[in-house]
Amino acid sequence: MTCNVGVDISKAKLDVAWLKADGKYRSKVFPNNAAGFSELLQWLDANLPDGHAAAHVCMEATGTYHEGLAFFLHDHAVAVSVVNPLTVKRFMELDRVRNKTDDGDAKALARFCDKTAPDLWEAPSPGVRSLQALVARLDTLLELRQGELNRLEVAHGSVKPSLIAIIASLGEAIEQVRMQIRKTIDDDPDLRQRNELLATIPGLGDRTIPQLLAYIGRPERFTSVKALSAYASLTPMIRQSGSSLDKRRGTHPQGHRELKKALYFPAMVAGRYNPVVAEFWQRLKAQNKPGKLIVVACMHKLLSIAFGVLRSGKPFDPNHGKKARA
Known part of the structure; x- marks a missing residue:
C-alpha cells in the first residue's frame, strides 16, 4: 500500500x-x-x-x-x-x-x-549533477569578477593593487572551472553526444551549451516543447476576463529562471546568424512587434530548436521545417 x-x-x-x-x-x-x-x-x-x-x-x-x-x-x-x-x-x-x-x-x-498521483521526479545523472554544480559555480565566479572590475574603474589608487590581484585570482578560478566543465562533458558519453548536437545550432556557444545540458538534463523527461517552455518560464502570463481585464505581463514568473536567462543573449545572436531564428525575427519585426517581445519569442524558438535536435538525435538542419511543408 x-x-x-x-x-x-x-x-x-x-x-x-x-x-x-x-x-x-x-x-x-x-x-x-x-x-x-x-x-x-x-x-x-x-x-x-x-x-x-x-x-x-x-x-x-x-x-x-x-x-x-x-x-x-x-x-x-x-x-x-x-x-x-x-x-x-x-x-x-x-x-x-x-x-x-x-x-x-x-x-x-x-x-x-x-x-x-503526480509523476515521479527523475533525478539527473551523476554527470549532470556535477555539471549543474559547476555551471552554478562558474556563474558565481563571473559575477564576482565583474563586480571587482566595476569597482576597479572607480577605485582609489591605494586599493587598485588588491583589486587587480583578486581579479587575476578569480580569472584563474574561472578557467579552472571551465576546464572541469569541459572534462565533465567529455567524460560522460551521453553529455558528450548532446553537446555535439547542440554545437550544430548557430547561436549556441561554449557558455550556453553547458547551461542547457545542466538545466534541461535528459530531454525525454519533457513530454513536449510546450512543457519545456513552461519549465523555462517562457510561457506568457495573461490575465483576461470580459472587457475590464486584459493584461499581458510578459513571461510567467513560475519556472526555471536560470534557463530563461541563459537563452537571452544567444537568442539575440541567433537572430543574426541562425537562418531559422533570423527569418522568424524579421517576420515579427515586419509585423511591428515590440523589441522585447521579439527577443522572448526568439528565445522560445531557439529553445524549441534545441529540444528538437536533442529529442531527434540529429544535427541542426535549417531546411527541416521547409522539407516538412514541401
Whole structure:
C-alpha cells in the first residue's frame, strides 16, 4: 500500500505529514540538512506499515531548498514527486484551505499526492549533477569578477593593487572551472553526444551549451516543447476576463529562471546568424512587434530548436521545417 507523505520545505526545516488510511495525519519536523534527511528516513521506517519503500513523498519545487532532500530520498529508493507550487496552491484553494502554516502545507501536499498521483521526479545523472554544480559555480565566479572590475574603474589608487590581484585570482578560478566543465562533458558519453548536437545550432556557444545540458538534463523527461517552455518560464502570463481585464505581463514568473536567462543573449545572436531564428525575427519585426517581445519569442524558438535536435538525435538542419511543408 502506498503511503502519501507531504513535505513542506524551508531553508532551515522540513515539515512532514503522512496521510494515514483513516484520514488522520502523523506529523514531525526535521532539520533541512543531511542529519535531518537520515532522521526522516528512520521515521518513515518506524511509522509506515512497510517502511520507506511504501512512501510516495511529495514536495514543492522551492529553488534549491528541496534538491538535497529529493536527491537523498531518490538515492534511497523512495518515490519522490517534485511539483509546481502554483498547482498545489490551486489545489488548496479548491480544498478550501483558509489558513497557511508549514504543518498545514505539508498536510495539503499529502492530500495532493493522494488525489492526483503526480509523476515521479527523475533525478539527473551523476554527470549532470556535477555539471549543474559547476555551471552554478562558474556563474558565481563571473559575477564576482565583474563586480571587482566595476569597482576597479572607480577605485582609489591605494586599493587598485588588491583589486587587480583578486581579479587575476578569480580569472584563474574561472578557467579552472571551465576546464572541469569541459572534462565533465567529455567524460560522460551521453553529455558528450548532446553537446555535439547542440554545437550544430548557430547561436549556441561554449557558455550556453553547458547551461542547457545542466538545466534541461535528459530531454525525454519533457513530454513536449510546450512543457519545456513552461519549465523555462517562457510561457506568457495573461490575465483576461470580459472587457475590464486584459493584461499581458510578459513571461510567467513560475519556472526555471536560470534557463530563461541563459537563452537571452544567444537568442539575440541567433537572430543574426541562425537562418531559422533570423527569418522568424524579421517576420515579427515586419509585423511591428515590440523589441522585447521579439527577443522572448526568439528565445522560445531557439529553445524549441534545441529540444528538437536533442529529442531527434540529429544535427541542426535549417531546411527541416521547409522539407516538412514541401
